Amino acid sequence: MLSKSSAKYIQSLQHKKFRDEYGVFVAEGDKLVLEMIQSAQFEPVSLYVVEGWQTEHAASLKSVEHLIHTIPQETLERISGMPSPNKVLGVFRQKVWELPTRFEGVTLMLDDLRDPGNLGTIIRTADWFGVQHIFCSEQTVEVYNPKVVQSTMGSINRVQIHYTSLEQMVSMHSAIPVYAALLEGESVKNIQPQKPCF
Structure with missing residues (x-):
């Protein structure tokens, strides 16, 4: 009861x-x-x-x-x-992960993503590709939103989500190249990103 x-x-x-x-x-x-x-x-x-x-x-x-x-x-x-x-x-x-001091491979940054299902799907996809860390702006939807948790399908256990100022992160790690997704940008097929990268 x-x-x-x-x-x-x-x-x-x-x-x-x-x-x-x-x-x-x-x-x-x-x-x-x-x-x-x-x-x-x-x-x-x-x-x-x-x-x-x-x-x-x-x-x-x-x-x-x-x-x-x-x-x-x-x-x-x-x-x-x-x-x-x-x-x-x-x-x-809930768990607050420590910010990493070293980066390997690709680290994602999400700027003001508001849709819970989209965040969950991104976490799940990142897990599939071996991404260990995702940095979110402070206005991005909360990872512990039930819709986010459910749509990760368990990937929340393997990808660490951090909420912080993305500008500060980029500034603090200025030696790491940043690749942004833009509608008018160059095709990703034509790019060979350096790693580590954001």
Whole structure:
């Protein structure tokens, strides 16, 4: 049985104000939650699962058994932010990554990207190509937005996201070349970027 106050707390995490206040975020669905537990990049705070889910995934849950709360499907649907909730919702501790001092390969910079789905897709694509760091302007959508988290499909565990002044970053690392995506720019097929690069 989930108390009204606990349900209200979980529902509040759909809003940035409360995610920031509590320092946590939500992830939903079998694949994403299990991957987050196994990667151990983000500390699990609590897991809300439907009956039978814990037994089904017992081998992967030994380290977090004490955090699991079994709830009815209708309760999960009430606290979920997804239109079609899966069998598990996890609350995880936010993490602020240390800024890297050395750069290898390609490091992405995103300037005022506002669409959560787009950020999640970029993180997922960056992970596929082995990009380890993404720097975001302070006006870029928050990485812990539930839509961002879900659309990363687990890549949030492998790509470190930093929020900072992009101008300062470029200034501090002036020896690293910067390549910008512009509508009127030269075709990327004609460019052989130096690495490391932004």
